[in-house]
Structure formats: structure tokens, C-alpha cells
Amino acid sequence: MLICLSASHKNSSFDVLEKLSVGASASADRMLERHTSLSGAVIVATCNRFEAYLDLDEPFGVSPLPAVSAAIEAISASTGVAADTLRDTLDLVHGNGVAEHLFAVTSGLESVVVGEGEIAGQVRRALEQARAHGTTSGELERLFQRASQTSRGVKNRTGIGAAGRSLVRLALELAESRVSDWAETRVLLVGTGRYAGASLAALRDLGAENVRVYSPSGRALKFARSHGIDAVPELAFAREAAECDLILTCTTVDHHVIDAALLGAGRALLAEREALQDGVTLLVSPADAAGVAAADAAADAVGDADRPAAAIDAPRQLIIDLGLPRNVDPDVSLVPGIELLDLETIRIHAPLEELNSTSEARQLVTRAARKFTAVTEEQSLAPAVVALRSYVFDILDAEIGRARGRGDASEQTEAALRHLAGVLLHTPMVRSRSLARAGEQESFLTGLDALFGIQVSLPAAGTAQAGQEATPDSAPDAGTAAS
Template identity: 30%
Template sequence: MSILVVGLSHRSAPVTLLERTAVTADELAKLLHDVHQTSSVTGALVVATCNRLEVYADVEKFHAGVSSISELLSRHSGVPLDELSRHLYVHYEERAVQHVFSVACGLDSMVIGEGQIAGQLRTALKIGQANGTVDRALNEVVQHALRVGKRARNETGIDRAGASLVSVGLGRAGSLEGRRALVVGAGSMSALAVATLAREGIGEVVIANRTHERGLHLARSAEVPARAIELSELPSALAEADIVVSCTGAIGLVITPDMIEGPVFLLDLALPHDVDPAVRELPGVTLVALDDLRDADDAPAASDTEAVRRIVCEEVQAFQLGLIAATVAPTVVALRSKAAEVVDSELGRLGGRLPGLDDKAREEVAQTVRRVVDKLLHAPTVRVKELAASPDGDTYTEALRELFDLDPKAPEAVIRAEDVL
């Protein structure tokens, strides 16, 4: 297994470039398919959020994988490769695992510790599984990453404040008590916005969405008075709103200066952005967009962040040791299988030479012989697992196969190794 991560995020690229590389649901499926079809890739999934676009792949060749994925990201986004490559980061093998684990914990988020990324990572895995692009290696990495994220949240205060882009952004609007809010969109970010507004004591929420049924569903689930409207009613709803949160998947602008009639606070979490930046020129209008949240100071305590980093390091080491054990297991199983065959053969010959041996004595002899073999094999099998974790550790496994003429690829060895793991 060779895990590769190629991507860009708020840490490596300006929001203007992230907007140009943003993908819709249909485009994501096409990108995922194209990555998976490249000759060097055996498994793939794509994480696409408002502040990151990352391809996770299981690759046979590092350079070929990086080149192919970079070119595909350029082709799908329309951003020239020489411009895009300056903002791409690449992580491979152990560093890739560490990156995925850090992402799942919220350490790499625009708002450190935000918990929404875990759900986005889980969604990316489900989309990959549904499209048949996730192989066993990628599944293991992401599933382990989700467990690491859960452990970090359970054992530390990394998300004690429930920080998210929504809560941090709305925190700049002042008190929300009794005010009127308009949420544009009905996706996961909009649902989080409605929940956050309710928690902060908003008086009423209006939800405008292109698909009215989804807006109705979100309104019904709200814990405050809420109603859904058609997107065509947006101008009149804007006139009545004190707070606006917009996060749609629209390609063009959704809210423009001519639609705003009075003082209003706008939080634009869409990528590409929903709100025309020109609204900032209007009197009484405040616009907070993703770029304004890049340097948010709503971070958790340094001690919590450091504790999560330690957890990530521990889990990466455990994961890597698990990979080593997985490579050694078929050889160990093959050795024990061969030993069992020799024991059974010799016990059969003993029965032929001593036909008068009663059943009790025969069983006692068999158990004694098997105990002797198990004790003889215990030390070398434990030691080869330990040595496998050292530099050039695979040479010890190879030596064991050579000395005992083992075939770890035999079906029974592989099946039993999978059972052990």
C-alpha cells in the first residue's frame, strides 16, 4: 500500500484560487472516475469542501501518481498546471497517513478543531465506495482516521467550543437574540447554520433554496420558528433579514448589491462565493467571507492542540506497525502451516509403526509434539515481527521464507493471515 495525497487548501492557496478549483457534485464524480482510471492509481477518493480540494489515492508509482493527479486537477478546474502546481501539496506513505489523521481531527482546518470535517471525510469515503473507487488500503486509512478524530474529540478539548466556520463567522455579528435570519441553501453547512442560529437564540429563520422540498425539510427540523421560501423570493426575504448566511453550490452570484435595501450582516461560506463583494460599499452592510475567516483567532487552547498532535503521532505509529504486521503475517502463517503439516505427517507415521498404541496415549503424544513445535516457533515468529519494524526489516522476513522454503502467497496462508489481522 502506498497512499498519496495531492491537494490544495486555505493553507496553500488564496480563496480566489480555491473558488476556481471548486467542484460540483457532478464534477466530483467525474474527477473521481478519471483519477481512478489512471494507470498508476488502484484506489481513489476526493475530499471537496469550502476550503480544500484533496485527492487521496493508493498508487503503484509515486511520480506517475503525482503527475497524473496534478494534470487531472488542472484539466477539471481549468487552472493552468504551472499556476496550480505552485499551490499543490503532496504527501506520501507515512506523511500521507499523518495528513489524513490530522485532517480528521480538525488540525488542518481553517478553524482549528472544527468537527464538520470528520463528516465531510466520511461523506467522501461513502461517495468513493458508491462509485467503486475505494480499495481496501484507502478504506483502512480513512476508517482509522475517523477513529482518530473521534478519539481526539473524546480525550481532549479540541472542539470544546463547538467551533466551526459558521459559529466563528456568526460570532462577528454580535448578539443574535431575537433577530431574524435568512439562510440561503439547504445543504449540510446550511443545516449547521440553522442549528447554530437556534443555539444562539435567533428569533426566526427563513430558508431559501433552489429545491423547495429540501428547504421545507430543513425548516421542519429547525428548533426555532422557521419557514421555507422559493429562491425567487430572495429579494423580499433579504429586505426583512438582520442576519444572512449563504452557502449554495451555485456557480454565479446569488446575492448582489441591487438586492439589498437596508442594514444587514452577511456571512458568505460558499465556494465560489455567493455574495458580490461589492455589497461592502453599501451603508450599514457587513460582509464576512471565507477569506475573512482565514486568520480566525477562535482557536482551542494550545494544550489541547498539542495533545491532539500527540494522539495523531501515536496513531500513525500504530497504523504503520499494523501495516508491517500485515506484510509479515502471511509468512508467519505459512511457517506454522508447514510445521503443522510435518507434525501431522510424523504422527501418521507413528501410528503406522505403533498400531497398538491406545487413543489416550496417542493423544498425549500428539499434544506433546505440537507443544514442542509451538515453543520452538514462538521466539522466531515474535522476533521477525519486531525486526520487520527496523530499517531493512523486510530482509528478515525474506530470510525466513528462504530458509524454510515458504510460500506466503499460497491461498491457505493468505486466508489465514486475513483471519489473524
């Protein structure tokens, strides 16, 4: 049985999603350790979503709640989010609904920006990570691979995502009202991952030419060389952060890269540089600079008339934080001249769905999910079908052997007997698919037992494997049955 535990921008607070993003990768291993019937787990963790896809190796009809409880305890242990909070937050999807949910997620239909393209890659990488950790399963592999195929089909056949909209582009669209000329805007990009590449491409599409990159993990130089921009070294980071017009952060580190103290120190360095250029020595420590920034923030609440000149002349800067956990400490909002645009703010301004394209895309997703479910249901009876075919062909082979023993070794006789066996099996095969799709597997099993004495134990829901051991109650002697 497939299970999905889902927290997203639709049912969870930003603070909870941020906590879930920390330690998410360790959740899968802990889930499998806590419940022996869980045969696979894949975690999809993005800036607006945390989802656990589980493969429960239990017979049909068994309640998934014990496995769900174990999974919640594992998530709590890995992320630090209280189990009670998770129970109130996580939506449960199980059985046939899991495929449609994942297909919709992968196609961008459940994203903040409907149709955004990043999610498909994030889902694909979630499967790759599960493979690397050995936590996936055959059924989860099939589910996620089909999700990727569905996403490509939706993208190619509908208008969803045609404008190339994404979370990055939406953030920059919201920033445009604050930018008079992108070509003259000094931009600092913090991070060198996949989002950084998408961010740089979006900035260039808008006309930004003056872009620099800084990496907390030391990868800035390599990224800069491959993208034709300048890298910012560690010692120059504070000054650059204070000097640029726009900072866009999208790094995966689990701590704040930018805060009020850093910006204060950077502004102090800029002031010192300007003073030296004017022939004056001015030394301000980072701690003093942070104190000045806080004082200016307090004065800001009083009004321009009572604010010091340094605060009135503070540079206007926009910071876009696309990181989860947050890359930017919220205290930067206390620094004069700073405006912070984070994920929580961005999702409030997400555009309405394009109804026609979305409707068409959901139809494609629904059809793909139904097909996936039909195949799964058909596979659930595979052991019974194999058992019936083995039963019939064992009788057939025995009868052919008897015929040869009597001196009848003609190819025509053998061909006729094999054709007859195929004809006799055709209707049971068709009926097995029909009954499986209707969820009436038990009817087929009862018929096999009643007519042939074949007893089959089906594998767990969603993990059917052909070739499962099946034994007749009392398989008749082939020669007796044929005589």
C-alpha cells in the same frame, strides 16, 4: 503505498480552492483510469481543503511520482485548474506520514478554527462517497475508519472543540459587532444542507428568533417544517433578500445565488410596496434597479454630501457567505449598505490555537498514527508468515499421519507435536513483527529463503494481504525432513 495530495487554507489561495471544489467528485474515477497501479482514491473536499488520498499498488521502493503526476492530470481535467498550478500548490505526503496527516485533519487540528467539529463528518462522508463510486480500497477503508476513531478519542480526551467552535460560529462571532439585538434581527438562511442545520442552531444559541430559509434546489419547505421556521418561496426571494438584516448562505450550488442585480430588484420591489401603501404607483424594473445600485455605489466613493438620498437611506445589511464555490457574487459589495463576510475574510480572523489542548491532541494523533503504521508494517509480512506456518504445519500433519500409520494414534503424541510446532514458530513470529516495524522486511524474506527455500513476493506497500501465494524453492518431503 498511501499517498496524499493536499491543498488547504495553509498553502493555497481561496480562488484555487474554490476551483478545486468544482468537479472534485469526478477526480477519483479519473485518477484510477489514468494510472493502473492506483487501486483506490478518496477525495476530501471542504470549504478550506482539497485532498486526494490514494492507494498505490506498487512493490516497496517504487517511486510514487508517476502516480502523482497522473493524479494531478486527473484533478486538472476534473476541476479546470492548470496542472502547473497544482504542482506548485499541492503538498505531497506519502508512506507513514499519510496516517498522521489525515488523523490531524479529521481531529480538527488543521482547520481554520482549530478543533472545529464539522470536518470529522466531512471526512466520513468522503469515504461514503468513494464507496458509492467504487473508488475506495481495503487500506483506505482502514485508514479512514481509524481516522474517525482517532477524532472521537481526541474530542473525548482533550479540550479541543470544547466550546463548540466552528466555522459557522466564528463567522457569527465576527458578525456580533454589527448586530445590536439578535432577537430583533431578521435573518435569511440560504441552503438546507448540514451546514444550514449547524447555522440555524448557532443562530438560535445567540438568541435569533426571526429566521427564514430559502433553498435554490426547492427544499426550503421541508427544512422549514422540520426546524420550525418559515420558508421563502422563489417569487419572494429577491424581496426577502433586500428586506432582511442578515443573510447567511451555505448552499452547495455551483453558481451565485445572490448578486447586486438580485438585491437591486428586491429593493425596487420594497420601494414599490411602500409606494402602494402610500397610494402612489411606482414601477421599477430589475435592470433599472441594478443600474441605480451601481450609480449609488459610484456616488458612495464621493461622500455623503454628494450622494442621492436613496443611497444615504440604504439599509445596512450583512451577508455571510460560507459557500464554496462562492454563493454570493462579490459585486454585492458595490451595493450601498451591504457588507460581505466570506470565507477568505473569516479565515484571516481565525483565533489562535489553544496551545495546551492542541499539544495534547497532537500527541494522541501521533500515537494513533504510529499504531496504524505498525499494524500496516506487520501486515506487510503476512504472506511470508503464512508461508512459514503452512510449511511447518504441512510437515507436522505429514508426521502425524506417519505416526498413525505405525499404530501410534494417541492424542498425547499429536498434542505434543503441535505444541512443539507452536514453540518453534513463536520466535520467527515475534521477529517478523519486529523486523516489519523497523522496515527490514527483506531480512525476514532472506532468512526464509536461506533456511527453508521459501520464496515470497510481498504485495504492494500498504496493501498487504495474508494468503498471498508463496512457494518453497524445493519443499522437502515431510517424511524425509522429520526422519
